[in-house]
Amino acid sequence: MNDIGLSPWHLWIILSVLLITAEIFVSGFVLAGLGFAALCAALGHYFGAELGWALLAYVIGALLFFVGIRPFALRTFMHREPSPFGVHGMVGKQVTVIDGPDIGGKFYTVFRDSRWTLESEDDLLEGDSAEIVAVKTSTLVVKRIAR
Structure with missing residues (x-):
C-alpha cells in the first residue's frame, strides 16, 4: 500500500465515505451503518496498527450503530405517512x-x-x-x- 502513499486506515476511510454517500440512494440507514463501522475500523487500524484491531473496531462500530443509532434515526427521520412527492403525491389530485x-x-x-x-x-x-x-x-x- 505504501507504493501509492496510502495506509490501510486510509482505505477504511475511503470505504466509509463511499458507503455513507451510497446511503443517499438506499433507504433504511443500512449503508450508513456500515460506513460508520468502517470509520470505526479506520480509527482502530490507525491506533492499533493491526488488522485485528480494525476488524474488532468494525464489529463494535456496527453493533453500536445498528443497536443504538439506527433505531433512533428511523424514529426521527422515517415517517409512516407517504411523501407528498412522487407517486404518493399524485393520488387524490x-x-x-x-x-x-x-x-x-x-x-x-x-x-x-x-x-x-x-x-x-x-x-x-x-x-x-x-x-x-x-x-x-x-x-x-x-x-x-x-x-
Missing part, C-alpha cells in the same frame, strides 16, 4: 380527461408537465374531471368525478 387523436383510442391527461395515459372503470368523455386513485408506471388509474 384531480385531472381533466383529454381524448386521444385516434378514434376509439385511449384517454390522456397532462399532469405536472407530463402526458399520462388514463385507465378507468368509469365511462370517460373528453373534458370530464377525474380523481387519481393509483399510478401504474406511466398510466394513471382514475375515477370519474360526477358531472
